[in-house]
Amino acid sequence: MTNFKNTLNTRTKPIPFLDLKLINQDYEKLINETLSRKVSSGWFILGEEVKTFENSFAEYCETKHCIGVANGLDALVLLLKASDFPKGSEVIVPSNTYIASILAISLAGLTPVLVEPDLNTYLLDPAKIEEKITPNTKAILVVHLYGKCCDMEPISRIAQKNNLKIFEDAAQSHGAEYQTKKAGNLSDGAGFSFYPTKNLGAMGDAGAITTNDDNLAGKIRALRNYGSGEKYIFEEQGINSRLDEMQAAILNVKLPNLDKENKIRQAIAKRYLTEIRNTSLVLPFAETVEEDAWHLFVVRTKDRSRFREYLMHNKIGSDIHYPVPPHKQAAYKELNNDSYPISEKIHQEILSLPLNTTLSEEEVSYIIEKINLYK
């Protein structure tokens, strides 16, 4: 092992993991114009911008409905609440996910049942679902993590056989496809996040639900608005979770470019996949490169902290998604003693490389070159 700290790095401009200032730069003028129109419009709650976005995003996902909500976590909570499962019902969810997928189940008064991922895809392993199904299981919440859709065919078969609903956590997979259908249109209903760092990112919190189920859609529309469908009439005990008009206006500016931006992500992912050659790294699953939305490019390596330091020394930013698995968090004390070895291995070894629409060819080449020199 060479000590990379003794080598001199002469690059002057560091490559940050993600710089939203840069990413939004091309949109600034249009966004300022649309926000200033919104400011002077005098209408700020569930107005035209939200309606327009709901229609456009439903069209984009090819679903019947899209309901704008305040954020991605709320989207999942509302999907589950609107499903009216008996209190304490079990919902299958991957053990390798951002904790919000699991929180949504708990916040809806249901019980999360964790299932290990496939080490090749990092996604819910269909082969491990059935052993976790009990008479109380009501649904499977799949998570299209890192921008890649889960293997829905076997999962749908299991759901059908066991009379379970399927929901998608599509927070990281705007525009990802599975057998020509888009994420958000692969189940009974999907929750999206438009957190600023997402493939389709707002400039604050924002989220949406897509579904083809009229009943579910109607119920969620009321539930996001204190439980009220009609002014001052409250059919249900709802929450306040409305997509912000300003954020919707920003999303309306950005949505038309989502496919183009995902293509840029794919092109970078393809270069990483073909040009990175380093036996100390495990690269992500490559077979579906054209279908994935490449929210994150996640590699695995035994000595992650050393690799990360090496990148840092070479002025390359990176991030960990995520360092501590949900079942090891204090928020889930009841799961702390359970063992999910694949998920634990993933959390220990993964590192996300820079992958976003502002990376230049030169930067990508530099990153590849440096990674290939890592020993």
Next chain:
Amino acid sequence: MTNFKNTLNTRTKPIPFLDLKLINQDYEKLINETLSRKVSSGWFILGEEVKTFENSFAEYCETKHCIGVANGLDALVLLLKASDFPKGSEVIVPSNTYIASILAISLAGLTPVLVEPDLNTYLLDPAKIEEKITPNTKAILVVHLYGKCCDMEPISRIAQKNNLKIFEDAAQSHGAEYQTKKAGNLSDGAGFSFYPTKNLGAMGDAGAITTNDDNLAGKIRALRNYGSGEKYIFEEQGINSRLDEMQAAILNVKLPNLDKENKIRQAIAKRYLTEIRNTSLVLPFAETVEEDAWHLFVVRTKDRSRFREYLMHNKIGSDIHYPVPPHKQAAYKELNNDSYPISEKIHQEILSLPLNTTLSEEEVSYIIEKINLYK
């Protein structure tokens, strides 16, 4: 009874109940500037604008802490969740309120216990609280409705005697005072809404919690952020309820004028109180005119629909806050058969007159003149 429909109204410009386009007009330039700075800043979650607003609003309310959250309902839910009462504990709340006060209790997994208001103030009647206290009662959620603070002295005595916490729903009372202290600083913790129509209104959903309790504040800061105090460490099962940076930026522009705007509201309220002379109307409680924030000017009349029609005929807008009491809503089936006659009477008879910072002297005079002619 004369038939006012046969009289000719010659006023050309109607007076709307509320026109936010007009209300925000003076702020537009500053708000556009601050939003455009935000857009190019690249930082959109819990950044400088939220921090600045939290500090300014805590200072305004003279509380130790202010925590920005997504909306007023969430503010109340978070206050109650952070208090860690045993599941199913009872919380006293007025029967005459916007339903969100009651929803907050249910959403936090607690049981709302409704107490009738005083017909003079429309606020929680201290004399009726003790008969509703049981061994399961843990807190009183007072609501400073319509901009007027509840009578906190007797309520605090009751709370102390029975070892109960007190929380304030201050959604309608930004800047209102009780014995020289501000709403938000009269209890263990308060929830504010900055819904666009409020005295301090954002341009979308927004809310905050004020408290002097360090523990509660710390807990709420984590709970609003998925339960995470430190990045990727989750101590609790939290929610996603962050005050938006853009909305905080807007509130930072508007807060410095809140007192001035409340004074304008008070001046209009004073004119209504002294100049409206019509025996078919009951005017609001006048003794605390200087301390109240006059979010709404609520009159009572037996034949409300006729009075409302008369106003409409004279091109004067009005609104009802609120037409159906919470215990009669389908969302609270378990309360539908309970009887709260004072609350029901209020809901049947009240009407809110225009009261906002854009009303001209002439418009106020016209409204008074027309109301005095109503028979």
